[in-house]
Structure formats: structure tokens, C-alpha cells
Amino acid sequence: MHDRTVVVTGLGAVSSLGNDLASTWAGLVAGRSGIGPITLFDASGFRTKLAAEIRAMPDPGVSPRMLRRLSRTDVIGLTAAREALADSGLDLLREDPTRIAVVLGGGVSGLLDSEGYFRDLLEKGPRGARPTRVLNHPPDQTTDRIAEVWGFLGPRATITTACSSSSTSLGYASDLIRSGVADVVVTGGADTFARLTHGGFNALRACDSEPCRPFDRGRKGLTIGEASGILVFEEEGRARRRGATIRARFLGYGITSDAHHMTQPEPSGEACARTMRSCLKHSGLNPGDVDYVNAHGTATVQNDPAETLSIKLALGERAREICISSNKSMLGHCLCSAGAIEAVATVRTIETGIVPPTISYVEPDPDCDLDVVPNVAREADIRVALSNSFAFGGNSTVVAFGRA
Amino acid sequence: MREIREILVTGAASVSPLGRDLETAAARLAAGDSAIAEIPVSEGGERKGAAFAARIGAFTTEPEMPRAKARRLDRASQFAVVAVTRCLAEAGWTMAGNEEETGILLGTGSAGASPLVDFERQMSVESPDSASPFLFPYTVANAPASIAAIELRIKGPNVTITQKDPAGLNALFYGRLLVADARAKAIVVGAVDEWNLTYQLAYERLGVLRTPTKPGYVLSEGCSVILLEDGASARARGAHPWARLAGAASAGFQVSPQQRRARPEDVATTIRAALADAGLEPSRVGLVHSSANGVPWVDAAEDAALADVFGPALRVERVKLRVGENPCSGALQLALAARALREEPGLGAALVNVLGAGGNQIAVVLAAP
Numbered sequence: 001m002h003d004r005t006v007v008v009t010g011l012g013a014v015s016s017l018g019n020d021l022a023s024t025w026a027g028l029v030a031g032r033s034g035i036g037p038i039t040l041f042d043a044s045g046f047r048t049k050l051a052a053e054i055r056a057m058p059d060p061g062v063s064p065r066m067l068r069r070l071s072r073t074d075v076i077g078l079t080a081a082r083e084a085l086a087d088s089g090l091d092l093l094r095e096d097p098t099r100i101a102v103v104l105g106g107g108v109s110g111l112l113d114s115e116g117y118f119r120d121l122l123e124k125g126p127r128g129a130r131p132t133r134v135l136n137h138p139p140d141q142t143t144d145r146i147a148e149v150w151g152f153l154g155p156r157a158t159i160t161t162a163c164s165s166s167s168t169s170l171g172y173a174s175d176l177i178r179s180g181v182a183d184v185v186v187t188g189g190a191d192t193f194a195r196l197t198h199g200g201f202n203a204l205r206a207c208d209s210e211p212c213r214p215f216d217r218g219r220k221g222l223t224i225g226e227a228s229g230i231l232v233f234e235e236e237g238r239a240r241r242r243g244a245t246i247r248a249r250f251l252g253y254g255i256t257s258d259a260h261h262m263t264q265p266e267p268s269g270e271a272c273a274r275t276m277r278s279c280l281k282h283s284g285l286n287p288g289d290v291d292y293v294n295a296h297g298t299a300t301v302q303n304d305p306a307e308t309l310s311i312k313l314a315l316g317e318r319a320r321e322i323c324i325s326s327n328k329s330m331l332g333h334c335l336c337s338a339g340a341i342e343a344v345a346t347v348r349t350i351e352t353g354i355v356p357p358t359i360s361y362v363e364p365d366p367d368c369d370l371d372v373v374p375n376v377a378r379e380a381d382i383r384v385a386l387s388n389s390f391a392f393g394g395n396s397t398v399v400a401f402g403r404a
Numbered sequence: 405m406r407e408i409r410e411i412l413v414t415g416a417a418s419v420s421p422l423g424r425d426l427e428t429a430a431a432r433l434a435a436g437d438s439a440i441a442e443i444p445v446s447e448g449g450e451r452k453g454a455a456f457a458a459r460i461g462a463f464t465t466e467p468e469m470p471r472a473k474a475r476r477l478d479r480a481s482q483f484a485v486v487a488v489t490r491c492l493a494e495a496g497w498t499m500a501g502n503e504e505e506t507g508i509l510l511g512t513g514s515a516g517a518s519p520l521v522d523f524e525r526q527m528s529v530e531s532p533d534s535a536s537p538f539l540f541p542y543t544v545a546n547a548p549a550s551i552a553a554i555e556l557r558i559k560g561p562n563v564t565i566t567q568k569d570p571a572g573l574n575a576l577f578y579g580r581l582l583v584a585d586a587r588a589k590a591i592v593v594g595a596v597d598e599w600n601l602t603y604q605l606a607y608e609r610l611g612v613l614r615t616p617t618k619p620g621y622v623l624s625e626g627c628s629v630i631l632l633e634d635g636a637s638a639r640a641r642g643a644h645p646w647a648r649l650a651g652a653a654s655a656g657f658q659v660s661p662q663q664r665r666a667r668p669e670d671v672a673t674t675i676r677a678a679l680a681d682a683g684l685e686p687s688r689v690g691l692v693h694s695s696a697n698g699v700p701w702v703d704a705a706e707d708a709a710l711a712d713v714f715g716p717a718l719r720v721e722r723v724k725l726r727v728g729e730n731p732c733s734g735a736l737q738l739a740l741a742a743r744a745l746r747e748e749p750g751l752g753a754a755l756v757n758v759l760g761a762g763g764n765q766i767a768v769v770l771a772a773p
Contacts, residue, residue, distance in 0.1 A: 045532035118524040131609040135662050139566045144661035144762035155654035157574050160545040160564045175581040199527045200540035257553045257562035262541040393550025395562050
């Protein structure tokens with residue numbers, strides 16, 4: 001078994017800012033908000049009536065027959081995968097499909113449809129509820145759909161660790177390549193909006209009734225979003241041999257368990273600092289190597305100061321020399337796909353030297369006193385970037401990307 | 405990443421419809437018992453024909469966790485806490501001082517189902533604002549692994565995987581890479597599931613479950629786990645290994661996500677890949693835990709593949725026909741295979757093969773340590 005290195009050769013994105021990579025990235029750089037009124041269901045009974053919805057479903061490029069069977073999550077996952085695969089320049093007719101794996105983060109999947117089944121079951125009984133509406137409920141549906149559409153025959157996995165799902169999927173994907181199990185992995189994640197997730201975060205009083213304001217003193221919680229971010233990971237040697245454009249290197253990841261609380265972050269910051277240190281260790285990095293942190297930055301009262309402490313604990317003095325920012329201020333919290341869409345943004349940040357801002361930032365918070373790139377994007381020389389993902393259940397993952 | 409040298413199975417535990425512990429499950433299987441029973445009319449109303457499930461029934465977390473504390477947890481998390489606690493005890497693994505050297509990876513197909521349905525009911529029948537904030541955290545599929553991690557202070561990698569029926573074996577597949585990468589010295593791998601009436605009714609109406617007149621699978625629940633340990637570390641602490649993780653292979657077939665379909669040649673290819681990964685000839689395998697779950701065409705494809713790889717005179721256990729289907733059943737087979745190698749080292753090696761909907765297959769080879 002060889003210690004092989006992993007590079008990113010393809011990117012795809014669908015988000016509330018646009019249905020492809022270019023429009024999503026342009027929106028992030030412009031500091032544009034994807035947050036607006038909820039349209040997917042009647043939100044009148046909820047405290048919060050805002051979300052970062054994808055306004056028009058993209059065309060995933062499948063047959064009408066298959067399209068009828070897809071969930072909203074499948075549609076955006078397939079669309080982003082199609083873009084990423086095209087971007088990679090892989091000639092799939094010449095690739096060995098048994099060496100191509102699919103590893104995604106996911107959770108909500110077809111829940112929006114399933115919720116219709118649950119309501120019909122309550123109101124009309126078993127005979128009045130259409131059972132096919134639950135078929136797309138398993139979180140692994142999009143992973144299987146991508147494998148089915150392109151005929152990939154390698155390993156598949158769907159990571160379901162709430163808000164760190166997609167970042168963990170990147171880690172597993174890299175391990176499959178490093179260990180020699182696969183040569184190419186279609187990875188990242190897809191997750192969409194549903195009444196249950198909105199209701200759940202509202203029940204926890206974790207949502208802001210206004211657009212979320214990460215790291216701002218007046219922040220009151222998150223805004224839920226939906227997105228798919230897909231990355232094509234490839235073993236570096238073969239990517240270079242085929243002349244692929246290498247967008248970035250995947251340097252490594254840290255993965256730990258807080259073992260603290262199902263919904264609350266560990267307040268001292270030490271738990272997530274341990275994840276960041278683990279990422280640095282497994283990526284062969286020192287704190288001084290890090291130029292940017294794409295923060296988890298949910299805008300909840302508890303997360304942002306705890307994450308600020310974590311970054312300080314893990315990076316020491318370097319934390320005050322670099323910028324951090326929260327894509328969630330524009331994309332909302334995309335839950336199981338948050339790590340994926342933020343990884344896509346992190347790769348673009350390294351490529352372009354433009355750091356997306358943290359928007360809706362009004363008043364500094366002394367407990368969140370790092371440079372959060374308020375409101376306006378900034379140019380910076382980014383060689384190495386981390387992306388933080390911390391989840392319900394204390395599932396924490398931090399990934400590291402480096403310049404190609 | 406370090407070369408994968410030796411990874412040992414040093415413990416196992418199970419909470420299944422066949423019993424609250426692995427020994428009971430093994431004894432009942434040996435006695436020919438089945439956990440599959442008819443669902444009474446009081447649950448889900450009258451049906452055209454009988455419906456079946458493999459359920460655990462009344463369950464207590466004691467002595468592993470006080471009942472008062474367990475009341476706050478969902479059913480799947482209760483299963484996980486008990487199984488993981490027992491597994492670590494079986495392995496003689498001490499958590500104190502090893503928190504960051506211990507990880508947990510669970511597969512699941514249904515964890516969170518009941519809290520999710522209850523939460524939906526509260527939002528619909530009562531009002532969105534009346535839904536319980538205490539219920540919502542258990543609607544996420546990673547709740548059982550995370551609750552077990554919180555209870556036992558597991559601070560290494562913590563992952564939940566869903567990938568149809570082989571999800572428990574998928575946890576093992578990733579877990580061995582994490583051990584090889586020195587991210588933890590010991591990782592609990594397996595799967596957890598809970599049975600839920602709402603999903604049962606949906607699958608009944610989809611016509612995929614077994615009835616008195618139609619073949620099909622039966623839904624199951626429970627949590628089964630094994631402890632994977634870095635070989636050098638396990639031997640240094642004087643652990644008594646049950647088995648060695650010799651090899652594994654994971655593959656997909658090109659079918660739609662809901663379909664249960666497999667070609668014998670594809671199934672055989674994955675099994676051969678697992679044997680090759682283990683460096684073992686088919687003749688070294690003394691026991692196969694088959695994926696057979698009552699779906700005739702898939703079971704037949706697997707039978708043909710096993711005959712092709714191993715020949716006709718093979719000892720094959722078809723546990724899912726008596727304990728039902730879900731990722732937790734594949735994990736139970738892992739635990740049973742490890743136990744068989746502990747009890748009968750002469751078996752040489754045991755293969756666990758799991759096929760799932762959507763063309764997912766993973767085969768794992770355990771060998772005598």
C-alpha cells in the first residue's frame with residue numbers, strides 16, 4: 001500500500017447563489033446574500049420565515065423518466081456532479097469504473113417528499129398516503145444515483161454526521177485514494193431544505209428571524225440553506241500524467257468526537273481545537289503554514305465564540321495574522337452539504353487569492369475578535385487553508401487544502 | 405497512511421431481536437430459533453395478509469445505563485449505548501486514559517426514524533411551535549453513535565454511515581483505514597437500527613416485504629458491534645483477540661437506488677477481491693455469513709456466486725432469514741463470525757457478504773488471529 005497524494009481536479013456547485021460554480025463563486029465574492037423568504041412550504045407557523053433556498057431547480061441532464069423519480073437533493077447533487085466531472089476533464093469512456101468511488105455527505109435527502117407521506121398518513125390513514133414518497137428518504141440515494149448515472153462501480157459511502165457530513169466525506173474519499181482502494185472519488189455532498197430541519201432548529205431557538213450574522217455581536221442564530229458541492233479527488237500522479245488541471249491539493253483532515261453534548265459546542269474551544277490540531281498533524285502542517293480558515297461560523301450565540309477560541313488555541317499567534325470568514329452568511333447553513341460547498345469555496349479562494357467576506361456584519365463582538373473579513377471580499381495570498389465543520393453530536397472534522 | 409499490517413477484533417457485542425447479548429443470539433441461532441414474528445392487528449390495522457418484523461420488544465438499558473437516564477434517549481441510542489459498553493468490556497478495553505485513542509463508526513438504515521416521525525406529528529397535529537426541542541436532536545442518524553461517544557467519553561473519530569444494507573460493513577471498511585492511519589488504537593464498528601411502524605407500513609404497501617404468500621425481506625432492529633484494534637497495540641496490552649481482520653472489498657453495481665438486483669458474476673468478483681485482499685485461497689474459508697434475506701433473485705445470485713468461488717461443500721449461515729434485514733443484521737453477522745473464529749479457530753477464516761439495494765456490496769474476511 002502506497003502513501004499516495006490527493007488533488008482536486010474538478011469542482012461543481014449548486015446553491016442559493018446560483019446553479020453552477022461560476023455563479024456561486026461570483027455571489028460569494030460579491031458578498032451577495034442567498035437568503036430570502038421560504039417558498040417550499042408554508043412557514044407562517046414558524047418563528048423564522050427565512051432560508052437560503054435554491055430558487056429554480058437546475059436541469060440534472062437525465063431522462064424525463066428518471067427525473068420524475070428524483071428528489072430535490074438528487075437533482076442538485078447530479079447537477080453539481082455533472083459540472084465537476086466535466087471540469088475534471090476525465091474521459092470516462094477510458095477510465096476503469098471499478099476504480100472510481102462515490103463518497104458524499106447527506107442527511108435530508110428526500111425528506112421533503114416523505115413529510116408529505118407522513119402528513120397524509122396522519123390525515124387520511126395508510127390507504128390515503130402514497131408510499132412511493134418515502135423511497136427517496138434514505139440519505140444514500142444521491143450517492144447511488146450518481147454511481148448509477150455514470151456507471152461508477154467502485155466503493156460508495158454516505159456520511160451522515162449532521163453538519164460535518166460532507167467534510168468527513170472528503171476525508172474518507174482521500175483515504176480511499178491514499179490507501180490505493182480507488183484512483184478517483186466523486187465526493188462532497190448534497191442536502192436540501194425540509195420542514196423538519198427548519199422546525200427542529202426553530203424548536204431549539206437556534207434560528208435568527210433575520211438573515212444570520214456570523215461573528216456579529218447581535219447574532220441570534222443560523223439561517224438554513226441548501227446546496228450541493230462536488231469535488232473530484234484524484235491520485236496526483238495519474239492526474240498529472242493525463243495532463244489534468246489541478247485546482248488544489250487535499251492535504252489532510254482531522255476528525256474527532258467532542259463527547260460533550262448532543263447540541264451544544266464545548267465552550268472552552270479545546271474540543272474543536274483538538275480537531276484542528278489533528279488536521280494540521282495529519283496534513284504535515286504547522287500553525288504558521290495556515291493562511292485562511294473557512295470557519296464553521298453558524299452565527300449561533302454559542303458556536304462563534306467557541307470556534308474563535310478553538311482557532312486561537314490551535315493556531316496560536318497565527319490566528320491574529322490571518323483572515324477567517326463564514327460562507328454561511330451568504331449561503332445559509334447547508335447542514336450535511338455545508339462542508340462540501342465550503343470546501344468548493346475554499347479551493348476557489350486558494351486559486352484566486354480572493355477571500356469571500358462574512359456579510360451582515362454590523363457590530364464587532366469582543367468574544368469573536370479575529371479578522372472575519374467583514375462585508376467585503378479581500379485579496380490575499382492563500383497557500384494553505386483550513387475549513388472547519390462542527391456538528392450535532394460533537395462530530396468534528398477539519399479539512400486542509402493547499403495550492404496546487 | 406501506514407501500511408495496513410495487522411488489525412485485530414478483540415471484542416464484540418450485540419443487542420438483537422434474538423437476545424440482549426451475543427451469546428444468547430448465537431445459542432438461539434444454534435437452536436434453530438427465529439426472531440421473526442407476525443405484527444399484531446393492533447399495530448397498523450388490519451391488512452390483506454399478515455405482516456412480519458424482527459423486533460426486540462421490551463428493552464432495558466440496565467445495568468449498562470440507569471433507566472431514568474435512558475428515558476431521555478431514543479430507542480436506537482439505547483441499543484447503541486448497551487452494545488458499545490458491552491463490546492468494550494468484552495475486549496477488556498479501558499476508556500480511562502484512552503479517550504482520544506478510541507473511535508466509533510456505526511452504519512445505519514433507520515436510526516432517528518421514530519423521533520423523526522414523532523416530530524413531524526407534533527408539527528402537523530399540534531403546531532410548528534409545539535414540536536419538542538428535546539426530540540429533534542435524535543432525528544439525526546448520528547445520534548446513536550454520538551450518544552454512545554458522549555456516555556463513554558469516546559473522543560477519537562466518530563462517524564455514521566448510511567449506504568443501504570452493507571452500512572455496518574462500510575463502517576468497518578472506513579474504520580480499518582482510520583486505524584491504519586493511527587487516528588485511534590481502537591475503533592468500535594458496527595451498525596444500529598430501530599424498527600418503526602410508519603416505515604413498516606410504507607414498505608408493506610410498496611410490496612417489498614415478506615407476506616404469507618409473497619417472498620421478501622423482513623425489517624429488523626438492534627445494534628451489533630465489534631472492536632477493531634491496532635494489532636501491535638492490542639498484543640502489547642495483552643488482549644485476547646477473537647479474530648484478525650484479514651481483508652475486505654467494496655463494490656457497486658449499476659442499478660437504481662431502490663432496486664435489489666445482482667448478477668452472480670459481479671457478486672463473485674467482489675468476494676474474490678476480498679479474498680485477494682486477505683491473501684487467502686477460498687479453501688481457507690470455513691464459514692460464510694450469507695446476505696440471503698428472502699429476496700429470491702438476489703439470494704439465488706449470491707448462492708451461484710458462492711458456489712462459483714467456493715464450490716458446493718461450504719458451511720453457509722443465512723442469519724437474516726431469522727433475524728431480518730437492516731444494516732444492524734450485517735453487523736450481527738460480523739460479530740457472529742468473530743465469535744465463531746474465537747470458538748472454532750479451526751475454521752480458518754470466515755467471510756461476511758452483504759448485498760444491498762442500489763447495487764451495494766461489501767465482503768469482509770475475518771481469520772483466526
